[in-house]
Amino acid sequence: MVDIHAVVMPTHIIALGGSLLRPEEAEQRPIWFGQLRQMAVHFEGNGRKLGIVVGGGLPAREGITLARASFTDSYRLDNVGIAATRLNATILQQSLLDIGCDVSPVIPTTTIEAAELLNSHNIVIMGGTTPGHTTDAVAVALARDSSASHCVIATNVSHVHDSDPRSNPEAKPIEEITLGELAEITGTEALGPGESAAVDPIAVKWAMQASIRLAVLDGRDLSGLEDALEGRPFVGTLVKVE
Ligand code: UTP
Numbered sequence: 001m002v003d004i005h006a007v008v009m010p011t012h013i014i015a016l017g018g019s020l021l022r023p024e025e026a027e028q029r030p031i032w033f034g035q036l037r038q039m040a041v042h043f044e045g046n047g048r049k050l051g052i053v054v055g056g057g058l059p060a061r062e063g064i065t066l067a068r069a070s071f072t073d074s075y076r077l078d079n080v081g082i083a084a085t086r087l088n089a090t091i092l093q094q095s096l097l098d099i100g101c102d103v104s105p106v107i108p109t110t111t112i113e114a115a116e117l118l119n120s121h122n123i124v125i126m127g128g129t130t131p132g133h134t135t136d137a138v139a140v141a142l143a144r145d146s147s148a149s150h151c152v153i154a155t156n157v158s159h160v161h162d163s164d165p166r167s168n169p170e171a172k173p174i175e176e177i178t179l180g181e182l183a184e185i186t187g188t189e190a191l192g193p194g195e196s197a198a199v200d201p202i203a204v205k206w207a208m209q210a211s212i213r214l215a216v217l218d219g220r221d222l223s224g225l226e227d228a229l230e231g232r233p234f235v236g237t238l239v240k241v242e
Contacts, residue, residue: 011049011118011148012229015139015203017155019196020219021057021088025156028220033095035222040096043229044122051118051146052125053139054092056194060084064194077193078131085127085135093125111138115145132190136203144210151212152228153199154219160185160198160237176238179208199239207239214239 025032043050056063063080071077089107096103102122108114110129117124129138136153143151157165159173160182188205191197199216207214215228217236227234 011051011146012043013051013139013143013146013148013151014053014225014229015136015151015153016052016054016219017153018055018057018060018085018135019156020154021055022061023058025220032220032222036092037095037099039222039226040101040123041099044101049118050123051114051139051142051148052092052123053135053142054085054089054125054127055135056081056084056128057088059087061194074193075131081193082128082131089125089127096123096125111141111145114142118146133202134191134200136200137206140203140206140210140212140214143212144206149213150215151207152215152217152225153203154217154225155198156218156220157198158218158235160216160239174237176240178240178242179204179214180242182239183208211241213241
């Protein structure tokens with residue numbers, strides 16, 4: 001006989017990049033938000049657990065720009081960014097509570113706390129934790145602390161490229177790469193407050209330390225995100241441990 005309490009529900013961790021919450025995406029956002037809510041309901045219905053780490057987007061950008069006018073200390077600017085991520089996390093949390101999902105009523109401030117909350121709720125939503133990294137790294141830490149084997153990094157580009165496509169039009173998309181090879185592209189040094197990259201170098205470093213597989217994909221396409229979560233082939237970059 002199977003003891004119901006011994007059955008571990010599979011846990012999926014997603015970084016919903018701040019880049020998805022910028023004004024450039026504003027027009028599509030109501031539809032995207034609706035699809036995201038549907039996805040959460042679907043996952044919950046299928047007995048999965050979801051940890052979602054939400055980025056700072058527009059409030060982070062505006063907050064950090066405003067704050068820079070009066071101080072420049074990175075630690076303090078990062079704290080402004082973190083406040084913005086928690087605001088966005090609260091919007092998503094309230095939106096899922098509103099449709100009856102079993103979402104943690106608390107926005108955890110550490111990944112250990114979030115992992116514990118995943119024991120008693122189907123969905124836990126959080127933002128940033130401490131200065132020095134972005135929410136990509138928080139998602140990797142949550143995957144580690146909740147014993148998930150992988151973490152999906154949903155951003156506003158379809159793939160990791162072999163160089164920065166913003167400055168090099170010849171940059172080529174990568175479908176499969178190892179964490180070590182990714183670290184050669186991103187480096188492992190922290191980004192400055194509000195700085196953006198396809199994947200946060202600290203997230204890559206922590207994924208290497210904890211052997212967490214990554215899927216990097218365009219989070220605007222929620223069917224692609226669902227493919228990756230379901231373990232189906234997906235459009236994006238699969239980052240293997242080795
Ligand atoms: P984001 O995670 O939104 O970074 O955090 P981002 O780079 O803009 O988003 P994506 O993932 O590339 O789309 C916004 C800012 O908040 C601070 C940092 O200053 C970051 O740039 N932050 C966030 C922290 O210092 N610690 C955290 O845990 C999270």
